[in-house]
Amino acid sequence: MGYAQLVIGPAGSGKSTYCSSLYQHCETVGRTIHMVNLDPAAEHFSYPVSTDIRELISLDDVMEELGMGPNGGLIYCMEHLEDNLDDWLDEQLDGYLDDDYLVFDCPGQIELFTHVPVLRNFVEHLKRKNFNVCAVYFLDSQFVSDVTKYISGCMAxxxxxxxxxxxxxxxxxxxxxxxxxKDVEEYLNPEAQVLLSQLNRQMAPKFGKLNKSLAELAAHVFQMSMLSLLFPAKSMA
Structure with a gap:
């Protein structure tokens, strides 16, 4: 049985920095780990890449040959990956041992892990290949500085x-x-009534019921320990 970690989150949230730090940590403790790039638009890496989606398809090629923009081109690349799960991906996975640990550095386009089924189907394929999979979601703490941004981050x-x-x-x-x-710390263990009070100060009275539902949901999300870890921007090596 293999093990896989999907590193997801908005563009610029620190996913690749985390992957680099994780790789360096595993090297230090003598743990074998394989880094997989799933971003067809990636250019530079601060860690060695074992498997790279750009060997299958790259965003630059799609934009040049099909005349697509960056967003549509990225979706096209990921759908092409989905079409080649049984061929290209399986060939890559066959080179790993049963107890190997794979870390997938994913693109930052939020649609891919919120409502487009590409990554979901990718995960299901990994499970069929007998991989245990988990997700690590990154959120830039600089965008969790007030209640409205905080709620948006929780919902995403x-x-x-x-x-x-x-x-x-x-x-x-x-x-x-x-x-x-302190702007961030007050949201690390939020109370629904505090969030509701802040929302009501910023939004019109007609949104009162919506604010109450969002505040209670966000507080419940934290009770499930969804946003309990902190990570610096710089490498911890």
Whole structure:
């Protein structure tokens, strides 16, 4: 049985930095780990890549040959990957041992892990290949500085959790870049009534019922330990 970790989250949230730090940590402790790039638009890596989607398809080629933009081109690339799960991906996976640990550095286009089924089907394929899979969702802590951004981040995370149906943990990244950490700390163990009070101050009275539902849901999300880890922007090596 193999083990796989899907590293997901919005673009620029620190996914590749985390992958680099994780690889360096495993090297230090003598744990074998394989890094897999699933971003067809990636250019540079600070860790060795064992398997690279760009060997199958790259965003630059799609944009040049099909005249697509970056967003449509990325979706096209991932759907092409989905069409080649039984061929290209299986060939890559056959080279790993049963107890190997794979880390998939995923693209940052949020549609891929919220409502487009590509990554969900990818996960199901890994499970059929006898991999235990978990998801690590990154959220830039600089965007969790007020209640509206906080709620948006929670909803995006929850959407990915529901879509992928995996053991799931969220990480607030780039904590070392936050100028006033109290702006973030007050959301690490939120209470529904506090969130509701903040929302009601920022939004019109007609949104009162919606605010109450969102505040209670966000507080419940934290009770499930979805956003309980902090990670710096810089490598921890």
């Amino acid at each position: 995370s929850l959407s990915a959790m529901i879509q992928l149906e995996l053991p799931h943990i969220n990480i607030l990244s780039k904590m070392d870049l936050v100028s006033n950490k």
